[in-house]
Amino acid sequence: xxxxxxxxxxxxxxxxxxxxxxxxxxxxxxxxxxxxxxxxxxxxxxxxxxxxxxxxxxxxxxxxxxxxxxxxxxxxxxxxxxxxxxxxxxxxxxxxxxxxxxxxxxxxxxxxxxxxxxxxxxxxxxxxxxxxxxxxxxxxxxxxxxxxxxxxxxxxxxxxxxxxxxxxxxxxxxxxxxxxxxxxxxxxxxxxxxxxxxxxxxxxxxxxxxxxxxxxxxxxxxxxxxxxxxxxxxxxxxxxxxxxxxxxxxxxxxxxxxxxxxxxxxxxxxxxxxxxxxxxxxxxxxxxxxxxxxxxxxxxxxxxxxxxxxxxxxxxxxxxxxxxxxxxxxxxxxxxxxxxxxxxxxxxxxxxxxxxxxxxxxxxxxxxxxxxxxxxxxxxxxxxxxxxxxxxxxxxxxxxxxxxxxxxxxxxxxxxxxxxxxxxxxxxxxxxxxxxxxxxxxxxxxxxxxxxxxxxxxxxxxx
Amino acid sequence: xxxxxxxxxxxxxxxxxxxxxxxxxxxxxxxxxxxxxxxxxxxxxxxxxxxxxxxxxxxxxxxxxxxxxxxxxxxxxxxxxxxxxxxxxxxxxxxxxxxxxxxxxxxxxxxxxxxxxxxxxxxxxxxxxxxxxxxxxxxxxxxxxxxxxxxxxxxxxxxxxxxxxxxxxxxxxxxxxxxxxxxxxxxxxxxxxxxxxxxxxxxxxxxxxxxxxxxxxxxxxxxxxxxxxxxxxxxxxxxxxxxxxxxxxxxxxxxxxxxxxxxxxxxxxxxxxxxxxxxxxxxxxxxxxxxxxxxxxxxxxxxxxxxxxxxxxxxxxxxxxxxxxxxxxxxxxxxxxxxxxxxxxxxxxxxxxxxxxxxxxxxxxxxxxxxxxxxxxxxxxxxxxxxxxxxxxxxxxxxxxxxxxxxxxxxxxxxxxxxxxxxxxxxxxxxxxxxxxxxxxxxxxxxxxxxxxxxxxxxxxxx
Numbered sequence: 001x002x003x004x005x006x007x008x009x010x011x012x013x014x015x016x017x018x019x020x021x022x023x024x025x026x027x028x029x030x031x032x033x034x035x036x037x038x039x040x041x042x043x044x045x046x047x048x049x050x051x052x053x054x055x056x057x058x059x060x061x062x063x064x065x066x067x068x069x070x071x072x073x074x075x076x077x078x079x080x081x082x083x084x085x086x087x088x089x090x091x092x093x094x095x096x097x098x099x100x101x102x103x104x105x106x107x108x109x110x111x112x113x114x115x116x117x118x119x120x121x122x123x124x125x126x127x128x129x130x131x132x133x134x135x136x137x138x139x140x141x142x143x144x145x146x147x148x149x150x151x152x153x154x155x156x157x158x159x160x161x162x163x164x165x166x167x168x169x170x171x172x173x174x175x176x177x178x179x180x181x182x183x184x185x186x187x188x189x190x191x192x193x194x195x196x197x198x199x200x201x202x203x204x205x206x207x208x209x210x211x212x213x214x215x216x217x218x219x220x221x222x223x224x225x226x227x228x229x230x231x232x233x234x235x236x237x238x239x240x241x242x243x244x245x246x247x248x249x250x251x252x253x254x255x256x257x258x259x260x261x262x263x264x265x266x267x268x269x270x271x272x273x274x275x276x277x278x279x280x281x282x283x284x285x286x287x288x289x290x291x292x293x294x295x296x297x298x299x300x301x302x303x304x305x306x307x308x309x310x311x312x313x314x315x316x317x318x319x320x321x322x323x324x325x326x327x328x329x330x331x332x333x334x335x336x337x338x339x340x341x342x343x344x345x346x347x348x349x350x351x352x353x354x355x356x357x358x359x360x361x362x363x364x365x366x367x368x369x370x371x372x373x374x375x376x377x378x379x380x381x382x383x384x385x386x387x388x389x390x391x392x393x394x395x396x397x398x399x400x401x402x403x404x405x406x407x408x409x410x411x412x413x414x415x416x417x418x419x420x421x422x423x424x425x426x427x428x429x430x431x432x433x434x435x436x437x438x439x440x441x442x443x444x445x446x447x448x449x450x451x452x453x454x455x456x457x458x459x460x461x462x463x
Numbered sequence: 464x465x466x467x468x469x470x471x472x473x474x475x476x477x478x479x480x481x482x483x484x485x486x487x488x489x490x491x492x493x494x495x496x497x498x499x500x501x502x503x504x505x506x507x508x509x510x511x512x513x514x515x516x517x518x519x520x521x522x523x524x525x526x527x528x529x530x531x532x533x534x535x536x537x538x539x540x541x542x543x544x545x546x547x548x549x550x551x552x553x554x555x556x557x558x559x560x561x562x563x564x565x566x567x568x569x570x571x572x573x574x575x576x577x578x579x580x581x582x583x584x585x586x587x588x589x590x591x592x593x594x595x596x597x598x599x600x601x602x603x604x605x606x607x608x609x610x611x612x613x614x615x616x617x618x619x620x621x622x623x624x625x626x627x628x629x630x631x632x633x634x635x636x637x638x639x640x641x642x643x644x645x646x647x648x649x650x651x652x653x654x655x656x657x658x659x660x661x662x663x664x665x666x667x668x669x670x671x672x673x674x675x676x677x678x679x680x681x682x683x684x685x686x687x688x689x690x691x692x693x694x695x696x697x698x699x700x701x702x703x704x705x706x707x708x709x710x711x712x713x714x715x716x717x718x719x720x721x722x723x724x725x726x727x728x729x730x731x732x733x734x735x736x737x738x739x740x741x742x743x744x745x746x747x748x749x750x751x752x753x754x755x756x757x758x759x760x761x762x763x764x765x766x767x768x769x770x771x772x773x774x775x776x777x778x779x780x781x782x783x784x785x786x787x788x789x790x791x792x793x794x795x796x797x798x799x800x801x802x803x804x805x806x807x808x809x810x811x812x813x814x815x816x817x818x819x820x821x822x823x824x825x826x827x828x829x830x831x832x833x834x835x836x837x838x839x840x841x842x843x844x845x846x847x848x849x850x851x852x853x854x855x856x857x858x859x860x861x862x863x864x865x866x867x868x869x870x871x872x873x874x875x876x877x878x879x880x881x882x883x884x885x886x887x888x889x890x891x892x893x894x895x896x897x898x899x900x901x902x903x904x905x906x907x908x909x910x911x912x913x914x915x916x917x918x919x920x921x922x923x924x925x926x
Contacts, residue, residue: 149612149621150682152689154696158612158621203682211674219613219666226615229751233617233735240732241700244707269703272696288692 010175010183014046015053017174021163024050024171029057029129031091033120034082036062036075039135041082041191042180043172047133048086050171059089061123061132063116065097067108078192093119100394105407109201114395117168121396124167136161136170138224139177143207145227159238160231176224245273256282256323256386263321264298271295282323282386283402283415285309297321331416333382339449342381346417347455349381349431354450366454368429370439372447380422381431384415390427391437401430408433419453473638473646477509478516480637484626487513487634492520492592494554496583497545499525499538502598504545504654505643506635510596511549513634522552524586524595526579528560530571541655556582563857568871572664577858580631584859587630599624599633601687602640606670608690622701623694639687708736719745719786719849726784727761734758745786745849746865746878748772760784794879796845802912805844809880810918812844812894817913829917831892833902835910843885844894847878853890854900864893871896882916 018024032047034040047058060083064076076092083090093115101111120132141160148157163173172180184191216223248270252263258278263271275295279286293306297316304316312325334342341350354369388401405415419431428439431453441448481487495510497503510521523546527539539555546553556578564574583595604623611620626636635643647654679686711733715726721741726734738758742749756769760779767779775788797805804813817832851864868878882894891902894916904911 145612147682149608149693150678150686150689152683152693154693155618155700206677206681211677214669214674215613218669219610220615223613226613230612230615230617233751236732236735237618237704240730243730267703267706269699272699288696 008183008186010042010179011046011049013174013179014171015050017163018050018171023164023169024054024056024131026054027056028054028131029059029127030131030133030169031059031061031120031124031127031129033116033132033134034060034062034079035135036079036082036192037135038184038189038191039137039172039177039180041189042184043133043135044082044086045183045187045189046171058086059091059123059127059129060086061120062090062092063112063119064092064094065112065115066094067097067112075192082190091123093123095119118394118396121167125396130167132168134168134170135172137172137175137177137180138228139208139212141173141231142212142224142227143204145231146207146211147203155234155238155241158230159235160227162235174228241273245270245277249274249277253278258321260298260319260321268295271298278323279308281402282312283310283400283405284312284323285406294321325416331383331385332419333380335378335380337378342419344381344419347419347431347453349419349421349451349453351379351421352450352452354448366432367450367452368435369441369448369450370428370435371441371445372449373445374439375423375428375449377423379428381419382422384418384420388420388427390430390434393435393437393440395437401427404430404434417455421451471646471649473505473642474509474512476637476642477634478513480626481513481634486627486632487517487519487594489517490519491517491594492522492590493594493596493632494522494524494583494587494590494592496579496595496597497523497525497542498598499542499545499655500598501647501652501654502600502635502640502643504652505647506596506598507545507549508646508650508652509634522554522586522590522592523549524583525553525555526575526582527555527557528575528578529557530560530575538655545653554586556586558582581857581859584630588859593630595631597631597633598635600635600638600640600643601691602671602675604636604694605675605687605690606667608694609670609674610666618697618701618704621693622698623690625698637691704736708733708740712737712740716741721784723761723782723784731758734761741786742771744865745775746773746847746863746868747775747786748869757784788879794846794848795882796843798841798843800841805882807844807882810882810894810916812882812884812914812916814842814884815913815915817911829895830913830915831898832904833891833898833912833914834904834908835912836908837902838886838891838912840886842891844882845885847881847883851883851890853893853897856898856900856903858900864890867893867897880918884914 024030030047032040032044034044044058044060047056050056051058060079062076062079064072066072076094080090080092095115097108097112097115100115101108104111104114106114123129124132145158145160148160151157161170161173163170183189212223220226248262248266252258252266252274256278258274263274266274272291272295276286276291279290279294284290287309290308294308294314297304297306297314298321300316302316302318306314308314308323310325312323315322315324332344334344336342336351339352341348343349353372384401384405386402389398390401391398392404401420402415405418410418418433420427421429421431423439426438427436429435429451431451432455487493493510495503495507497507507521507523510519513519514521523542525539525542527535529535539557543553543555558578560571560575560578563578564571567574567577569577586592587595608621608623611623614620624633624636626633646652675686683689711725711729715721715729715737719741721737726737729737735754735758739749739754742753742757747753750772753771757771757777760767760769760777761784763779765779765781769777771777771786773788775786778785778787795807797807799805799814802815804811806812816835847864847868849865852861853864854861855867864883865878868881873881881896883890884892884894886902889901890899892898892914894914895918
């Protein structure tokens with residue numbers, strides 16, 4: 001590799017950025033997410049330079065999404081051999097992003113993103129590594145902020161791409177794509193066409209290829225640094241607002257009701273923020289119109305009712321605003337002290353001993369196998385509760401059931417009929433919908449329970 | 464005029480908007496700002512419809528900026544005759560926007576905007592009218608928000624165009640340009656090419672003609688309503704944040720020093736907001752870098768000094784952060800108990816009796832005439848103080864001297880050498896820079912004082 005000097009501007013910029021944002025500490029183990037494109041290959045190069053300063057241990061990780069056949073496999077081999085030349089450990093995962101997208105009813109891009117982060121995080125945990133480095137740069141941040149503004153995502157969307165979130169760091173966020181490309185050319189860093197820069201995200205590509213270049217030429221040549229600065233301002237602001245909203249929420253909200261007395265003392269902005277959060281946590285779709293209508297109830301007559309999405313309504317009582325869902329089935333709760341069957345108003349659920357058939361496939365809907373060693377009795381079978389979270393099979397981190405239900409476009413009635421199987425306070429199975437990652441069969445599984453659900457009369461809880 | 468029905472969607476939308484935002488109350492007198500373009504001619508038409516519901520009295524006002532010769536005069540005649548046909552009072556002002564721009568060293572567009580609002584406001588006051596209606600619409604709001612984001616204006620810029628600010632209302636803000644143009648065509652409303660839609664604002668025109676149409680076609684067909692919604696969210700948020708910042712500012716700041724003890728308890732966002740305001744009110748240019756550096760002083764060692772723009776610096780003392788400007792001339796203060804001369808370190812200023820020569824022109828720099836009836840002695844001649852405000856000649860409303868100085872690109876040294884002439888707590892003349900509107904000669908002036916200033920040695924206080 002040819003060097004133009006040890007203090008190339010890109011390296012210097014990244015080093016300053018990493019120091020200022022405290023992205024790295026000495027002796028850390030960093031997983032570099034490398035697709036093989038220019039951005040991630042340059043990041044790998046930069047991390048190798050920073051390695052000396054911070055005494056890092058670098059691991060290369062790659063996800064093969066199997067979206068472009070031999071080309072995808074070529075990317076994987078390319079990254080593998082680059083890691084080899086640098087003497088770095090290499091890990092890869094091969095997944096079918098298209099199939100996962102079909103399965104979880106989201107876009108291929110969303111599925112790929114979820115799979116990618118889930119793989120890097122599980123790799124990090126199993127290797128005991130500290131950080132995951134991704135190659136997002138200033139142009140990505142500008143595009144993200146513009147897309148979010150255009151779609152109306154509020155202050156959180158304008159916070160852009162964070163330099164650090166959890167274990168994920170973005171050391172290249174301070175530099176532009178142009179700087180990265182020039183650096184790659186200058187140092188003769190080889191790369192392959194980056195699959196994440198493909199044409200499947202139409203909006204991002206439109207901004208990248210047409211809108212942003214025009215804006216930079218004609219409006220603000222320093223657009224990327226302006227937007228980085230703005231993102232930081234909005235990030236600090238969003239964090240502050242979250243804290244203030246938290247306090248107000250705790251002061252005013254109990255379950256699904258808002259006490260009017262403290263609520264009325266809040267600034268309109270906080271009233272709306274508190275309502276937004278309450279609707280969200282209850283699993284009600286948070287349209288601007290719904291938030292406004294519910295907030296305005298505080299000034300309306302006792303007994304006034306506002307209709308909300310999904311069969312919900314909000315009522316102004318003497319001293320509070322109450323959320324109700326008259327259309328719901330009554331909440332239910334049963335306990336199993338050992339294997340057996342529970343029959344509810346609309347379902348029959350059975351937990352039975354089985355054999356360790358690891359490779360046996362279920363349809364993931366009316367039947368699932370779970371690792372018996374992880375189950376302790378009593379096992380609870382109950383209806384969904386606001387705030388329920390679990391770790392969906394194949395994911396790291398926990399998700400809200402309300403988000404899962406919304407993703408499946410389930411009605412309120414359907415959501416409240418789904419039996420939720422719980423054990424020691426953890427959700428094991430959202431019956432007929434999804435297993436929890438923590439209860440799946442593994443290499444060490446020796447005993448298995450089989451869970452089955454049958455819905456009576458009406459159609460399946462899942463649409 | 465042909466009618467398609469009494470409840471045309473545009474009229475209905477505006478009526479709902481006006482009611483919801485309480486833009487109008489019954490029996491109000493409204494000055495319609497009419498350029499003669501499609502937007503303002505449609506607004507005039509809509510106001511005529513609303514007139515019946517709210518029993519409004521409508522007055523038509525037009526500003527002829529003399530920028531396009533006979534065309535400008537044609538616009539004025541066109542609006543005049545439209546007002547005549549509708550039986551409405553008509554007022555117009557003819558100004559030379561280009562000359563005013565040269566005089567106040569700003570763009571022709573800025574000068575035109577200032578002159579327009581100043582004329583409407585003075586007309587409102589002299590007629591005792593309630594409101595000024597301008598024809599800004601949803602497209603204007605979208606463009607404003609995007610321009611502000613691209614230039615990095617923070618949350619205030621994203622608050623967009625307010626439906627109401629002071630006496631100014633924007634009843635068409637809820638409708639798009641397309642709706643306005645269709646309405647004009649349908650009702651055969653005649654209009655002339657609107658000078659405010661001209662090509663002199665390059666950025667706005669780029670967005671209007673190229674960027675926004677692409678974004679609507681490809682990203683969000685409801686862009687304008689999304690942005691209206693976002694603007695409202697950000698407006699409420701900005702108002703809330705202003706309130707919180709106010710309280711923190713009062714708690715921590717005395718003059719140009721910040722008490723560390725309460726300051727440290729604030730969230731980083733509020734610390735930055737408080738510092739932003741303190742720098743701004745002291746007349747220091749508020750770059751993001753300066754705000755960050757000064758805020759970070761709270762965590763630095765006693766005695767640490769940060770250099771700021773304009774010869775200012777901030778010092779971390781034992782219990783506070785202090786702003787100082789070591790480069791300044793010493794502050795000065797003299798009193799005149801009657802006509803006479805004051806000689807300071809760098810200037811000589813004379814106040815002398817004169818004759819009422821209303822049409823005599825001054826160069827507005829080293830000599831000015833003031834209405835003697837408005838002067839009471841003692842008259843103070845002093846150096847500029849942080850927070851000084853006055854009403855510049857030709858304007859309504861008060862402006863900060865710091866803004867005026869910044870506009871003139873004066874250095875800190877220059878600002879602190881300018882003698883400020885004060886009378887009964889009001890600024891009469893920023894010597895060599897600008898007269899106050901309230902002291903100018905008027906038709907009723909009978910006695911005149913002449914003010915002159917001479918700067919010693921160094922160049923004039925003005926660059």
